[in-house]
Amino acid sequence: xxxxxxxxFTFEGIDGCGKSTQACLLYKRLTSRRGEDSVxxxxxxxGWDGGEKIRELLLERGTSHAMSELFLFMAxxxxxxxxxxNPALDAGKTVLCERYTDSTIAYQxxxxxxxxxxxxxxxxxxxxxxxxxxxxxDIGPEAALERVVRRGRPDFLEKxxxxxxxxxxxxxxxxSEREPERIVRLDGGLGIESxxxxxxxxxxxxxxx
Ligand code: TYD
Numbered sequence: 269x270x271x272x273x274x275x276x277f278t279f280e281g282i283d284g285c286g287k288s289t290q291a292c293l294l295y296k297r298l299t300s301r302r303g304e305d306s307v308x309x310x311x312x313x314x315g316w317d318g319g320e321k322i323r324e325l326l327l328e329r330g331t332s333h334a335m336s337e338l339f340l341f342m343a344x345x346x347x348x349x350x351x352x353x354n355p356a357l358d359a360g361k362t363v364l365c366e367r368y369t370d371s372t373i374a375y376q377x378x379x380x381x382x383x384x385x386x387x388x389x390x391x392x393x394x395x396x397x398x399x400x401x402x403x404x405x406d407i408g409p410e411a412a413l414e415r416v417v418r419r420g421r422p423d424f425l426e427k428x429x430x431x432x433x434x435x436x437x438x439x440x441x442x443x444s445e446r447e448p449e450r451i452v453r454l455d456g457g458l459g460i461e462s463x464x465x466x467x468x469x470x471x472x473x474x475x476x477x
């Protein structure tokens with residue numbers, strides 16, 4: 269029997285929304301039942317061998333041209349998809365990815381002003397795999413900035429401040445309203461445990477289908 273392709277889950281939201289915590293909790297929940305080998309937990313930018321260089325370029329050094337920033341995120345995703353995401357899905361594994369295409373639309377279009385149609389055309393050129401389900405953890409920019417500052421060392425994107433993050437958040441809201449089947453909008457103000465419960469239950473529904 270041919271192996272069925274694995275499920276692809278992504279986590280999205282503005283900086284400090286709690287994506288990593290939730291991805292970690294879902295990873296633990298899924299691997300406790302199915303074993304470590306059945307789930308791949310990754311992130312963008314930089315989730316592939318060598319990708320740390322692009323991540324550093326984007327987040328620590330920064331870029332001066334909006335299109336070079338976009339191209340770097342796209343190049344990172346092309347390599348990530350072909351080296352990590354697609355092979356894992358082809359092997360029937362579940363993939364959990366922190367940030368993906370919705371981040372590019374929210375940050376580079378809503379935040380950075382690049383037209384949505386241009387970004388989506390690039391997605392088509394690259395044939396990126398589409399997530400089966402995306403968890404958008406929605407928090408306000410003030411709460412986000414507070415968390416980011418508490419964590420220390422905000423990176424250059426985070427230094428753009430509350431009005432930038434509010435625009436980015438509006439981008440995620442737009443996407444979740446345009447694609448309600450794929451994108452689940454979750455109230456990031458809920459406690460960690462209740463959020464994890466909701467996310468885990470939704471993931472299990474797809475896994476058992
Ligand atoms: P992130 O992975 O969120 O790290 P942390 O949560 O530890 O701060 O940081 C990645 C940053 O890159 C974040 O500010 C969002 C941004 N980003 C884009 O602007 N476009 C993209 O396509 C992606 C994947 C990320």
